[in-house]
Amino acid sequence: MAPPLAWDDFRLIKAIADHRGLTSAAERLGINHSTAFRRLGQIEAALGTSLFERHRTGYAPTPAGEEMAQVAARMEDDVAAFSRKLDGQVLAVSGELRITTADSLFNELLAPILGRFCARHPEVRVDVVLSNQPLNLSKRDADVALRATDDPPDTLVGRRLATIAWALYGRAEDGAEAPLAARRWVSLAEGTGAAKVARYVAARAGPARIAVRLDTVAGLAEAVEAGIGIAPLACLTGDRRPGLMRLSAPEPDLAAGLWLLTHADLRHSARVRAFLDFAAGEIARERHLIEGREPLSAPR
Structure with missing residues (x-):
């Protein structure tokens, strides 16, 4: 035996x-x-x-x-x-809260929200996991996920907070007069979790005019600002940068839902509930930026 x-x-x-x-x-x-x-x-x-x-x-x-x-x-x-x-049975707003999101969403949206949340709830210790691939909340890889997706897993519960609008951007100093057919482009790689962005660029630029491919959404805006080429960007990112300008209206084919998700067993946990409610309220105030409701001629 x-x-x-x-x-x-x-x-x-x-x-x-x-x-x-x-x-x-x-x-x-x-x-x-x-x-x-x-x-x-x-x-x-x-x-x-x-x-x-x-x-x-x-x-x-x-x-x-x-x-x-x-x-x-x-x-x-x-x-x-x-x-x-x-x-899920803990009543106190305290303890460790593990949050996962993509690097671009953290930089452009979540970081200041976390600052205000931590100031309000100092007994909560936040652990952030930045990943462009979704983590498994069922295995406790994270307690809460802020994700750009049109198809959240059935095992998770949460709410759709907004629609993330994307448009085509270039450097403001380059203007909008040059035809797109003559421009160089920056693209995402196929395996980044934003495959439709890669397909959008491939359909319009072709491989010969794609100057750089990146494996992270967070680097797209920097590449455009550096003059490498034009690229689709989330309006939340592009509209906040004075050196960039829109070259198109928001592209419906690139839009994605913004979801705040947790596992069903955790939705009644006090610290999870506190964060979900707080983050949803804060993101609601940014919805006009997330959904790209800025006119193309808006001053920057």
């Missing part, structure tokens, strides 16, 4: 299976490589079976390793669900 296994044993096997190697798995768990190597050997010895095949390209789980990793995943889900339910 195999000896009982600890939760940390399952976590290690899952991390190795996820990362296909010891080094990344050890970093994920906050341990060193030699500790991970030693623990894996101890687990395999205790079970009397090999959990991974060692290759030059990495660690491939055996059927036993795959099954242990799947058990660990189910255990993680159960632990996360239990943690969410406990947090």
Whole structure:
């Protein structure tokens, strides 16, 4: 009979299976490589079976390793669900609040809102995760997400706060007279989570006139201001920069919903509820900017 296994044993096997190697798995768990190597050997010895095949390209789980990793995943889900339910019962506006959003939304919208929220609720410690790819709120990667999306996950609850308008922008000093067909463009890469922006540029510029591709929305405005080329920008970003001007009206095909989301188990948590209500009220005051209701000739 195999000896009982600890939760940390399952976590290690899952991390190795996820990362296909010891080094990344050890970093994920906050341990060193030699500790991970030693623990894996101890687990395999205790079970009397090999959990991974060692290759030059990495660690491939055996059927036993795959099954242990799947058990660990189910255990993680159960632990996360239990943690969410406990947090949902906390009545005090205090403790850690983990928020995820894209870098561009943080820079242009969320940062000042967080400043005012923290001043009002000093007992809340905010942890911000900037990611252009959505994190898994079901696994407690974050408590709250501010996302640009037209299709929020069914597992989350929240509210649509506004429609993020996008338009085409160039440098004000370059004017609007030059035909778009003669201009160079800046584009987003396809895998950034804003694929429709990349498709918009590709349809109008073609590969020959795309000077630079970026993997982050936050860098688009800087690239346009630097004179690299013209690009679609969220109006919230472009209209605030005196050195830029709109070259088009807001493009309906580029619009996206702005959602404030959390997991259903957390919506009654006092700190989550306090942030959701506060952020929604603050964002409502910025809605005219988010939705691009500035005339093309507005002074800058």
